[in-house]
Amino acid sequence: MKTIIIAGGSGFLGQVLESYFQEKGFLVKILTRSPKNENDILWNAKDLGPWTKALEGAEALINLTGKSVDCRYTDENKKLIHDSRIDSTHVLGLAINLCENPPKVWLNSSTATIYKGSYDKEMTEADSEIGDDFSMNIAKSWEAAFNSITTPKTRKIILRTSIVLGKKGGALIPLKNLTKLGLGGKQGFGNQKVSWIHEADFSNAVAFLINTKNLEGVFNLCVPKSTNNSILMKTLRHVLKVPFGISHPTPLLKLGAKIIGTETELVLKSRNVIPERLLKNGFKFTFTNIETALIDLTDA
Numbered sequence: 001m002k003t004i005i006i007a008g009g010s011g012f013l014g015q016v017l018e019s020y021f022q023e024k025g026f027l028v029k030i031l032t033r034s035p036k037n038e039n040d041i042l043w044n045a046k047d048l049g050p051w052t053k054a055l056e057g058a059e060a061l062i063n064l065t066g067k068s069v070d071c072r073y074t075d076e077n078k079k080l081i082h083d084s085r086i087d088s089t090h091v092l093g094l095a096i097n098l099c100e101n102p103p104k105v106w107l108n109s110s111t112a113t114i115y116k117g118s119y120d121k122e123m124t125e126a127d128s129e130i131g132d133d134f135s136m137n138i139a140k141s142w143e144a145a146f147n148s149i150t151t152p153k154t155r156k157i158i159l160r161t162s163i164v165l166g167k168k169g170g171a172l173i174p175l176k177n178l179t180k181l182g183l184g185g186k187q188g189f190g191n192q193k194v195s196w197i198h199e200a201d202f203s204n205a206v207a208f209l210i211n212t213k214n215l216e217g218v219f220n221l222c223v224p225k226s227t228n229n230s231i232l233m234k235t236l237r238h239v240l241k242v243p244f245g246i247s248h249p250t251p252l253l254k255l256g257a258k259i260i261g262t263e264t265e266l267v268l269k270s271r272n273v274i275p276e277r278l279l280k281n282g283f284k285f286t287f288t289n290i291e292t293a294l295i296d297l298t299d300a
Contacts, residue, residue: 001025001026001027002025002026002027002059003026003027003028003029003054003057003058003059004017004021004026004027004028004029004058004059004060004062005028005029005031005054005055005058005060005061005062005103006018006028006029006030006031006062006064007031007043007045007061007062007063007064007065007088007092008031008032008045008063008064008065008066008088009028009030009031009032009062009064010030010032010034010036010040011064011068011169012164012166012168012169012170013064013109013161013164013169013170013202014030014064015168015169016164016166016169016199016202016203017062017064017203017206018030020203020206020207021203021207024207026059027039029041029054031043031045031051031054031065033045041054045065045084045087045088045091046083046087046088046091047091048091048094048095048098051095052095052098052099055095055096055099055102055103056099056100056101056102057101058102058103058104059103059104059105059210060103060104060105060106060107060210061092061096061103061105061106061107061154062107062109062206063088063089063092063106063107063108063109064109065084065085065088065089065109066081066084066085066088066109066142067080067081067084067085069081069135069263069266070262070266071261071262071263072258072261072262072263073134073263078134081138082138082141085138085141085142085145086141086142086145089108089142089145089146089149090145090149092106092108093106093146093149093151096149096151096154097149097150097151102151102153102154103154104154104155105154105155105156105157105209105210106151106154106155106156106157107157107158107159107206107209107210108142108143108146108156108157108158108159109142109159109161110139110142110143110146110158110159110160110161110218111135111139111160111161112160112161112162112195112220112221112222112271112273113135113136113139113269113271114130114136114139114140114143114160115128115129115130115131115136115271115272115273116128116129116130116131116136117131117192117269117270117271118193118270118271118272119191119192119193119270119272120272121272122272122273122274123220123272123273123274124220124273124274124276124277125160125217125218125219125220125276125277126276126277135265139160143158143218146158155213155215155216156216156217157209157215157216157217157218157219158217158218158219159206159209159219159221160218160219160220160221160273161197161202161221161222162195162196162197162220162221162222162223162271162273163194163195163196163197163222163271164196164197164198164199164202165196165197165198165199165293165294165297166198166199166297167199167297167298170199171266172294172297172298175232175233175236176236176240176298178245179233179236179237179240179242179245180240180242182242182244182245182246183245183246183248184233184236184237184240184242184245184246185233185244185245185246185247185248186229186230186233186234186247186248187229187233187247187248187253187267187268188229188248188249188250188253188264188267188268189250190228190229190230190233190247191228191229191230191270192228192229192267192268192269192270192271193226193227193228193270193271193272194226194227194228194229194232194271195222195223195226195271195272195273196222196223196226196227196232196290196293197221197222197223198223198286198287198293198296198297199297200286200287201223201285201286201287202221204283204286205219205221205275205278205283206221208278208283212281215277215281217277218277219275219277219278220273220274220275220276220277220278221275221278222273222274222275223275223285223287223288224274224275224279224285224288225274225288226271226272226273227290229267231290232290233245235290235291235294236294238291239291239294239295239298240298250264250268253267253268
């Protein structure tokens with residue numbers, strides 16, 4: 001049985017991928033700080049240990065490790081966000097190079113947030129503007145750590161993932177809850193672009209990159225055409241059959257974010273990203289229309 005290793009796989013995206021690959025007949029092992037299930041393996045995401053044996057002969061290693069950015073950007077949290085990504089990437093690279101039979105491919109998570117906010121310019125892997133703020137610099141450092149590691153026997157791929165919409169986690173859950181409470185209006189001016197991907201297409205894209213042996217480097221994981229915040233929220237109200245939604249002007253969002261312990265960047269940044277390399281290499285999306293995706297994910 002072929003094995004997939006998911007580092008930091010106990011969160012939303014890890015669980016999505018675990019279910020997907022198990023259904024495809026793979027043995028999936030999760031590297032986690034808090035083992036709970038039979039296929040969980042203890043690691044601390046920074047030091048070598050017995051967990052490294054799990055990498056031997058693996059079909060793929062997928063690294064999703066990193067403290068959630070859904071928090072206030074205090075100095076302490078900034079350090080944790082940075083260190084959790086860089087330390088795990090370095091130790092995985094070291095472990096791969098200690099293997100006699102290393103994983104065939106290593107997919108390391110990054111983020112579509114690496115690109116500057118844009119309303120007009122569509123950011124592709126080859127033609128884009130990478131900016132200079134905390135979130136973008138984290139992504140740059142993460143990718144630099146990954147790129148600094150040479151793995152002669154292991155193909156390497158960077159996943160610049162956009163907002164993943166799923167049934168049981170991710171951004172859609174709080175948006176659904178807000179909408180059901182009558183608070184599902186636009187956020188800020190509502191014209192900020194939203195690059196997104198359905199959880200099924202996210203899993204299919206990861207599998208496509210594993211199975212297409214000649215592919216390496218950076219890939220954007222998002223639908224071919226972004227929507228915007230106003231359309232997203234209007235469509236969600238329509239799908240959930242909620243007749244109205246109170247909008248959230250930017251000052252109110254900033255106050256609310258402070259109260260609930262997060263940052264407004266998560267909803268106000270304009271993400272206008274295109275998966276050019278996936279499309280050019282023949283990947284086919286199942287969900288490209290936001291309404292179709294939301295109907296599927298909400299069982300409406």
